[in-house]
Amino acid sequence: MTVVAVSSLSVFGREGARSAIYDVQTFMQTARTESITRNQDCRFVVDSSKRKIYIYDTQGTSLPGDDVLLKDQLLPSVIGFARPDTGSPITLSLVSGTTYETVFSGDGSVSAGTGEVVLFGGEHYAKISVYGAGGLLVEHWDGSGWQLGS
Numbered sequence: 001m002t003v004v005a006v007s008s009l010s011v012f013g014r015e016g017a018r019s020a021i022y023d024v025q026t027f028m029q030t031a032r033t034e035s036i037t038r039n040q041d042c043r044f045v046v047d048s049s050k051r052k053i054y055i056y057d058t059q060g061t062s063l064p065g066d067d068v069l070l071k072d073q074l075l076p077s078v079i080g081f082a083r084p085d086t087g088s089p090i091t092l093s094l095v096s097g098t099t100y101e102t103v104f105s106g107d108g109s110v111s112a113g114t115g116e117v118v119l120f121g122g123e124h125y126a127k128i129s130v131y132g133a134g135g136l137l138v139e140h141w142d143g144s145g146w147q148l149g150s
Contacts, residue, residue, distance in 0.1 A: 020079045020119050021126035021150045024053060025138055027071070028102065031055045032134050034070060035104035042104050043067065046117060048090055049098035051075040058103075075119075082120040083127070084141050091115030092130070108134040126150045 028044050034055065035042035041058040052074050056067040081089040092100035093113035102113030110132050118127045125141035139146040 018124070018126065018150050020075045020121065021128055021138060023073060023075065024117055024119070025128050025136055027053045027055055027073070028128065028130055028136055030071065031102070032104045032108050035106055036108045039106040041106065041111065042070070044092075044102045044104070044113075045095070045099060046090060046092065046101075047099045048081045051077070051079060076121070079119055079121045081118065082125075083118040084120075084125050089116075089118040089120075092117065102130050104134060110134055 024046070031042045031044040034057065038057060040060040043054075043056040043058060045054040045056065046052070047054075052072060054072045055070045056064075057070055058064075059066050059068060083089045090100045092102050092115040095101050100113070100115075100117075102115070103111045105111045110130060114130055114132050116127055116129045118125060127139045127141070127146060129137045129139070131137070137148075138150050139148055140150055141147075
């Protein structure tokens, strides 16, 4: 029975990783869409210590104190930020401590925070990359390298 429980935890972690990468991708896409719709900067924020993701409308200012929270979500507890290869699991712009961000401009491009977010759960690694033009790429680790898809 212990083997079944461990196996079940692995499956929950793997499915949790897929769900979490979908959530991160969806939040990034939503932040980009909101920035275009509002014609002003919107921020996608990830706090790795709290395992929480956010979208903020900057209200057209550079002062974070007047940002309006549009959406937030807690990632599953079976998910962590780790990568199987070298480097940091989050390479977006560091805001402070364990908080990182990507800022989407009114035209949908990234004005700050291109990089990656790598999630781990149930022996499954998934990575989402955000590029300067606002495009996103989702990949998974196959044991020797990154492959397209989650």
